[in-house]
Amino acid sequence: MAEPVTSTHPADPSRPAVLRRALPRRALLRGAARIGGAVLVLWLVATVTFFAMRLVPGDPAEAVLGGPGSQTSPEALAAVRAQYGLDQPIVTQYLAELGRLATGDLGRSYALRVPVAPLLLGQLGGTLLLAVLSLLLAWLFAIGLALFSTRAGRWGRMLGSGLEIGAAALPHFWLASALIVVFSSWLGLLPPVSTPGPAGLVLPVLTLAIPLAGFLGQVMRESMLTALEAPFVVSARARGESEAGIRRVHVLRHASLPGISLSGWAFGSLISGAVVVETIFARPGLGRTLLNAVTVRDVPVVIGVVLFVAAAYILMTLLTDLAQRIADPRLRRA
Amino acid sequence: MSGARVTGGGGTGPIPTGTGSTGTDPGTLSGTVPRADAAKPRRGPALLVRGLSVGFGGVPGTNPLIDDVSFEVAPGECLAIVGESGSGKSLTARSLLGLAGAGSWLHADELSLGGASVLGLGEAGWRRRRGRDVGLVLQDALVSLDPLRPIGREIGDALRLHTSLSAGARARRVLELLAEVGLPDGELRAGQRSGQLSGGQRQRALIAAAIALRPPLLIADEPTTALDVTVQARILDLFEELLRAGTALVLISHDLAVVSRIADRVAVMSGGRIVETGATRALLADPQHAETKRMIAAVPAGRPRGTRLSAQDRPHRPEPEIDPAVLTAIVSGSVPATAPTSVSAAAGRVVLEASGLVKSFRMPNRSRLLAVNDVSFTLDRGTTLGIVGESGSGKTTLARLLLALEPPDAGEVRVLGEAWSGVPERARRPRRAALGAVYQDALASFDPRLTAGAILRDVVGSADQSVELLDRVGLAASVLGRRPLELSGGQRQRLGIARALANRPQILICDEPVSALDMTVQAQVLDLLDELQRDLGLSLVFISHDLGVVQHVSDRIVVIENGSVVESGGTGPVFAAPAHPYTRRLLDAVPRLPTP
Amino acid sequence: MSDLEIQAGLAGAAARRRSGRRIAGRIGVTEVLAAVFALFLLVATLAPGLVAPGDPLAIDPRSAFQAPSWAHWFGTDESGRDVYTRVSHGTLSSLQIGVAATLIGLGFGAVLGTVAGMLGSVVDFTVNRLLEVMFAFPGLLLALLFIMVFGPGPATATLAVGLATAPGYARIIRAQLVSVRSSAFVEAATVLGRSRARILLRHILPNTLAPLLVLGTLGIGQAIIWAAALSYLGLGAKPPAAEWGAMLSAGRTYLSTAVWMSFFPGLFVVLTAISATVLGRAVERRLRHA
Numbered sequence A: 001m002a003e004p005v006t007s008t009h010p011a012d013p014s015r016p017a018v019l020r021r022a023l024p025r026r027a028l029l030r031g032a033a034r035i036g037g038a039v040l041v042l043w044l045v046a047t048v049t050f051f052a053m054r055l056v057p058g059d060p061a062e063a064v065l066g067g068p069g070s071q072t073s074p075e076a077l078a079a080v081r082a083q084y085g086l087d088q089p090i091v092t093q094y095l096a097e098l099g100r101l102a103t104g105d106l107g108r109s110y111a112l113r114v115p116v117a118p119l120l121l122g123q124l125g126g127t128l129l130l131a132v133l134s135l136l137l138a139w140l141f142a143i144g145l146a147l148f149s150t151r152a153g154r155w156g157r158m159l160g161s162g163l164e165i166g167a168a169a170l171p172h173f174w175l176a177s178a179l180i181v182v183f184s185s186w187l188g189l190l191p192p193v194s195t196p197g198p199a200g201l202v203l204p205v206l207t208l209a210i211p212l213a214g215f216l217g218q219v220m221r222e223s224m225l226t227a228l229e230a231p232f233v234v235s236a237r238a239r240g241e242s243e244a245g246i247r248r249v250h251v252l253r254h255a256s257l258p259g260i261s262l263s264g265w266a267f268g269s270l271i272s273g274a275v276v277v278e279t280i281f282a283r284p285g286l287g288r289t290l291l292n293a294v295t296v297r298d299v300p301v302v303i304g305v306v307l308f309v310a311a312a313y314i315l316m317t318l319l320t321d322l323a324q325r326i327a328d329p330r331l332r333r334a
Numbered sequence B: 001m002s003g004a005r006v007t008g009g010g011g012t013g014p015i016p017t018g019t020g021s022t023g024t025d026p027g028t029l030s031g032t033v034p035r036a037d038a039a040k041p042r043r044g045p046a047l048l049v050r051g052l053s054v055g056f057g058g059v060p061g062t063n064p065l066i067d068d069v070s071f072e073v074a075p076g077e078c079l080a081i082v083g084e085s086g087s088g089k090s091l092t093a094r095s096l097l098g099l100a101g102a103g104s105w106l107h108a109d110e111l112s113l114g115g116a117s118v119l120g121l122g123e124a125g126w127r128r129r130r131g132r133d134v135g136l137v138l139q140d141a142l143v144s145l146d147p148l149r150p151i152g153r154e155i156g157d158a159l160r161l162h163t164s165l166s167a168g169a170r171a172r173r174v175l176e177l178l179a180e181v182g183l184p185d186g187e188l189r190a191g192q193r194s195g196q197l198s199g200g201q202r203q204r205a206l207i208a209a210a211i212a213l214r215p216p217l218l219i220a221d222e223p224t225t226a227l228d229v230t231v232q233a234r235i236l237d238l239f240e241e242l243l244r245a246g247t248a249l250v251l252i253s254h255d256l257a258v259v260s261r262i263a264d265r266v267a268v269m270s271g272g273r274i275v276e277t278g279a280t281r282a283l284l285a286d287p288q289h290a291e292t293k294r295m296i297a298a299v300p301a302g303r304p305r306g307t308r309l310s311a312q313d314r315p316h317r318p319e320p321e322i323d324p325a326v327l328t329a330i331v332s333g334s335v336p337a338t339a340p341t342s343v344s345a346a347a348g349r350v351v352l353e354a355s356g357l358v359k360s361f362r363m364p365n366r367s368r369l370l371a372v373n374d375v376s377f378t379l380d381r382g383t384t385l386g387i388v389g390e391s392g393s394g395k396t397t398l399a400r401l402l403l404a405l406e407p408p409d410a411g412e413v414r415v416l417g418e419a420w421s422g423v424p425e426r427a428r429r430p431r432r433a434a435l436g437a438v439y440q441d442a443l444a445s446f447d448p449r450l451t452a453g454a455i456l457r458d459v460v461g462s463a464d465q466s467v468e469l470l471d472r473v474g475l476a477a478s479v480l481g482r483r484p485l486e487l488s489g490g491q492r493q494r495l496g497i498a499r500a501l502a503n504r505p506q507i508l509i510c511d512e513p514v515s516a517l518d519m520t521v522q523a524q525v526l527d528l529l530d531e532l533q534r535d536l537g538l539s540l541v542f543i544s545h546d547l548g549v550v551q552h553v554s555d556r557i558v559v560i561e562n563g564s565v566v567e568s569g570g571t572g573p574v575f576a577a578p579a580h581p582y583t584r585r586l587l588d589a590v591p592r593l594p595t596p
Numbered sequence C: 001m002s003d004l005e006i007q008a009g010l011a012g013a014a015a016r017r018r019s020g021r022r023i024a025g026r027i028g029v030t031e032v033l034a035a036v037f038a039l040f041l042l043v044a045t046l047a048p049g050l051v052a053p054g055d056p057l058a059i060d061p062r063s064a065f066q067a068p069s070w071a072h073w074f075g076t077d078e079s080g081r082d083v084y085t086r087v088s089h090g091t092l093s094s095l096q097i098g099v100a101a102t103l104i105g106l107g108f109g110a111v112l113g114t115v116a117g118m119l120g121s122v123v124d125f126t127v128n129r130l131l132e133v134m135f136a137f138p139g140l141l142l143a144l145l146f147i148m149v150f151g152p153g154p155a156t157a158t159l160a161v162g163l164a165t166a167p168g169y170a171r172i173i174r175a176q177l178v179s180v181r182s183s184a185f186v187e188a189a190t191v192l193g194r195s196r197a198r199i200l201l202r203h204i205l206p207n208t209l210a211p212l213l214v215l216g217t218l219g220i221g222q223a224i225i226w227a228a229a230l231s232y233l234g235l236g237a238k239p240p241a242a243e244w245g246a247m248l249s250a251g252r253t254y255l256s257t258a259v260w261m262s263f264f265p266g267l268f269v270v271l272t273a274i275s276a277t278v279l280g281r282a283v284e285r286r287l288r289h290a
Helices: A016-054 A060-064 A074-084 A090-102 A116-151 A154-168 A172-186 A199-228 A231-238 A243-280 A286-296 A299-327 A329-333 B089-095 B123-129 B151-162 B167-180 B186-190 B199-210 B229-244 B256-260 B280-285 B290-298 B324-332 B395-402 B425-434 B452-460 B463-472 B477-481 B489-502 B519-536 B547-553 B571-576 B581-589 C003-019 C029-046 C083-119 C121-135 C141-150 C154-181 C184-191 C196-209 C212-232 C244-254 C259-289
Strands: B047-056 B066-073 B078-082 B104-107 B110-113 B134-137 B217-221 B248-253 B265-270 B273-279 B350-362 B368-380 B384-388 B410-415 B435-438 B507-511 B539-544 B556-561 B564-570
Touching: A016 A090, A016 A299, A016 C121, A016 C141, A060 A074, A116 A154, A116 A199, A116 A243, A116 A286, A116 A299, A154 A199, A154 C259, A172 A199, A172 A243, A172 C212, A172 C244, A172 C259, A199 A243, A199 C003, A231 A243, A231 B134, A231 B151, A231 B199, A243 A286, A243 A299, A243 C003, A243 C141, A286 A299, A286 C141, A299 A329, A299 C141, B047 B089, B066 B078, B066 B089, B066 B248, B066 B273, B078 B089, B078 B256, B089 B217, B089 B248, B134 B199, B151 B167, B151 B186, B151 B199, B167 B186, B167 B199, B199 B229, B217 B229, B229 B248, B229 B581, B248 B256, B256 B265, B256 B280, B265 B280, B265 B290, B273 B280, B273 B290, B290 B519, B350 B395, B350 B539, B368 B384, B368 B395, B368 B410, B368 B539, B368 B556, B368 B564, B384 B395, B384 B547, B395 B507, B395 B539, B425 B435, B435 B489, B435 C184, B452 B463, B452 B477, B452 B489, B463 B477, B463 B489, B489 B519, B519 B539, B519 B547, B539 B547, B547 B571, B556 B571, B556 B581, B564 B571, B564 B581, C003 C154, C003 C212, C003 C259, C029 C083, C029 C259, C083 C121, C083 C154, C083 C196, C083 C212, C083 C244, C083 C259, C121 C154, C141 C154, C141 C212, C154 C196, C154 C212, C184 C196, C212 C244, C212 C259, C244 C259
Parallel strands: B078 B248, B078 B265, B134 B217, B217 B248, B384 B539, B384 B556, B435 B507, B507 B539
Antiparallel strands: B047 B066, B047 B104, B047 B110, B265 B273, B350 B368, B350 B410, B556 B564
C-alpha cells in the first residue's frame, strides 16, 4: 500500500526525517541563544537597578553612618565615600560595580555593615524552601481540585470553580492573618510566628500555596475540560477506557502542561509573596531582608536581593522551558 | 416508521453471507490473530437498531435529536448513513457505542450488537463491549489520537483493557496491526505521535486502534473527510478489506459520492430521521425523498459546466436570460464571441497572466521549501480557470501571489495586460478593484467587530448598494444588521462573494471557496458563482483540492503537484485523457456517483 | 507570564468553551452577585453617606474593641470607630488606588505593546528586552524598588503598582496586535485596496484595543490586592486613613483580640477582586458572542 503520504513529499513542512537529523544542532543553538538571552537580561537588570539606586534621594554615605538624622562630621562622610567608591565618577562606579558583580562580590550593606553576598546566601535557603514547598503543595491542591470539579456534577463544578476564583483573589496578608487566628489563636495547633521546626513552616507554606493553587487550579481545570471534550477522549472511551483511566492516561498529562509552563511565573510570584509572608510570620529570608533594606534604603542589599531573585527567576524560566519540552513532544518539533 | 427498517443483503457487490469467521479471505486481514469472540458462533445481524430515539435534557422522550431510527447491518456488510451537518448522523454513530454524551437519554425498541441486546446496559457493561464488540473510527486522527502519546500505546490500549496479554505480547500485536493497516516501519511508527504522521498515516493508525481486537462491528464517523482524494481512496480500500474479512461497517458521511464506492446500502438522514434507505445503486438510480434527490443533484463531479446543482433558491428573481450561443461556448470551453457589457473592450482577451512564478520559504531547519515552482498560465476573459492540487501542493501560496499579498521570488503576474507583481503597493492599490477574492474561511476574512452591513458599506459606501449586493448573492436585507458569526456557513460565503463583487471586479480569485460547506450548500454557492459569471462576465480562478468541483466549474484546468504544473489544458480533454500519471491518479480517486 | 496574562487567558478559555453550549448569553447567579457588590462599591465611592451614614473618623473610646453587633455590624476598632463605616468610606481611596494603578498600567502597557507590535524589528526587539527585564522583577519587587526610589505614600504606591502591572498588559496587547495584523480580514482589506492607514485605523487598532475593557476589569482586582499589600507593609496609605490595606495593617496588632478589625477590610479586598474577575469574564463572553 504505497500511498503518496505527505511525509515523503520533498516539499512537505512536516518532514520528520530531515527534522530529526537537524534537531541536535538546532537544539544546541537554541539552548545557547536562551542562555545568552538570560545573561543579557541579568546584565540589564543589574544596570537598571544600579542607576535606579543612584536616584534614591539622600546621601548614601549618610545612610552608611546611620541615616540623615545622625550627626556626622564631613571627614567621616568623606572617608565613607572613599571607602565605598562613592567619590568616583558614576561611570567608573558602574564599571567597578559590574566587575565586582562578575566576581560574585555584592558589596557591603550600609545598614548591617557586613558583606552582602554571604548575608543573602544565608537567607536564600529559607526562602527557597518556602517557595519550593509552596509550589509543590499548590500543584497538589490544584490537581486535586481540578480532578474533583471536573468529576463532580453541576454543583461540584460550581463549588470547585468558586473555590478557585476565591482562592486566587486571596491576598497573602489577609490569608496569613486568617490562618493565624484559626490555627494558633483559636485551635492553638501551630505557632503564630515561624519557628525553625517543620511546624513553623505550615502556615507560611499554606499562605503562599492557597492563592497559587487557585490560579493553577483554574488553568488546569480549563485544560482538563478541553482535553475531556477532545476527540481523542471519545476514541479512548470507544476502546473501552474507564473514566478513571481516561483521566490517568490522557487528561492528567494534558492538564499538567499549562501547570508546568506557569511554574516559572508561579515561582516569581511566590518570591514576591515571600516579602509579605516572611514579614508577617517573622521568618528570616530574602523577602524580609528586602523589605527591611527598602525601608532603610540599604542600596547594596536591595541590588543584591534583586539580582538574586532575577537570577533565580530566569533560571526557573529556563528550567520550565526545558520541562515543557520534555512533557510535550509537540514542542520539540516546533 | 417501518419504512426505514431495512434488511441486509439488498446491495450489489460481493457481500459475504457467511458468519464472518476467520480464514475465508486470503487478503492481508486473514486470521493470523484470534478474534476476541472466535469461540462463540454469531447469528443474525451484527447490529440491529429498532426505533432508536436520542435526545438531551428535558423530559426523556421529548424533543429527540434522533427520532425513531431503525436499521440493521449484517456481517461483512457496509451501511452508509449520509446526511448534512446537524442531521443527527454523528449522534447516531455514538449512540451505538453508548457514547451519546452527558445528559442524554436514549430510547429504543431494540438495540443489539451481534445478537445480544445492549439496551439498559450500565456504564461498566458498555465499557466491556466498547473496543471488543464494536470499534469507532473518528474524523481527523490528528485530534482523535492523543497527541501526547505514541500511537503504539494508543493502538495497544484496547488490548491492555480487554485482554491479559503481557506488555511484550501487546507490543508485538501492535506491530502486526500496523502492518495490517498498511503502515510499514512499525517499530518506528509505534513510537511516533500523531503530529509526526501524515494525515493518511494517522487515519490508518486510528483504524488500527479500533480494530485491535477485531470487533465484528466497526463504526466510522467521517473517516476520510479531512484527507486528500488519493489518500481517501486508500483508506476506503482498507475498509473494503475489513469488509471482506467479515467486519460489519457503519460508515457515517456527508458525502454521498464517497460512500457510494463501498457502501452496500445507504440510509439518508435528515432532521434526526432516516428519510430514505436502500441498496446503494438502487437508491442513487431512483431516489424517492426530496432530501436524497437534493444530495444527489449536489454532487458536482461529472456534471457538465453550467448545469445547476441546486434547486432555484430565489423564485422571485427571473432566471437570467442567457444567450444560448454564449452558454454553448462556455460549456465547450471556448471564449464567448461577444464580450460581456461590464468589460472594456480595450483590455484584450487575456485578463490575468502568470509566467514563471517561483516562491520559496525558509524552513525552520534553514532549508528552503519551494512552494511554487515555475508556474505559468493565462486566464481568458469570461472563463474559469481551475487550479487543482492536493494539500501542500502550493495552491494557497499561488493564490497569495495572484492577489499580490506576497511578491514572487521570480516570474511575473500581469493583470489586464499591465504589470501586477513587482510594482509598489501604492501603484497597485487603485487597480485592486479589478481583482476580487473569495476565501475558504469566510468568517475569518471579516472583521469580527463589524456587522454584515458595515462590511459591505466599507466597500460600496451606501446602504442601498449593500442591499442590492445582498440581493445579487441571494441574501435578504435582514442580514445587514447581523454579524458574520451569527450567519450560517452558506450565508457567510455569500456575504464574502457580495463583498468581493462590491468593487465591480473583472476577475475573482476563489481559494477553496466551498471546501468548508455542506454538499447542498456547496451546490448553491457553485451555482451562484456560475450565475454571477454569466451575468457579470466575470473571469474566475477557482482553486480547489476537489477535482469533482473543479471539473464542474472550469473551462480550463491546471494540475499542480509539489508546486509545479504537471498538466494543463481544456477541462474536457484533460479529464477525458489525462496525460500525466499524477492527474490520472487524482482522477481515479475522485469519488463519483455510479452511473445508473 | 503575569497574573494578568493568566486571568486573560482563563477568561478567554471559559468564554470559548461556553460558546458551544448556548448558555453564553445567560447571566449566572455569580454574575448577579458580583454586579450587586460592584454597585454597592460604586455607591460607597460616590456617596458613602448613603451606605454608612456615620463618621469614619469619629472616636468613641468607651466603645473600643466591640465585636460585631447590630449597632456595629463589623465591630469597632481600638478607638471605638465603627469598622463598617470605615470600610465603606475607605472604598473611595482603595478603589482610587486600584483603578488609577490599572489605568496607568493599561496606558503604559498599551503604548509599549502597540509601539512594539507596530514599528517592527528594532523597536520590537528593544521593547521585548525591556519587558523581559521588567518581568525579571516578579510581582511586587518592581513596585518595592520604585517605592524605594521615590519614597512611600499613596501616590507612589499607585504609580508603583501601575508600573509593575504594565509589562503584562504590554505583552498581551503586543500579541493581540501581531495576531490581528496577520489575520485574514486584514489581508482581505488589503485585497480590497484599502490604504495602510485606513486598515490600521479601521481594523487593526480597534481589534487590538477591544480587549482593553476586559483586561482592565480583570486587572483591577490584582491592582487592589497589590496596593493593599503595599499599604499593609507600610509603604502606601498610612493609618488612620480609612484605606483597606491600612486598616488591615492597623488591625494586625489586635489580631488575637479583635479579629474583625482585620477580617472585614480584607474581606472587601477579596470580594472586590472576585467581583472584578467574575465581571471581567462576563464582559469577555459578551464581547465574544454579542
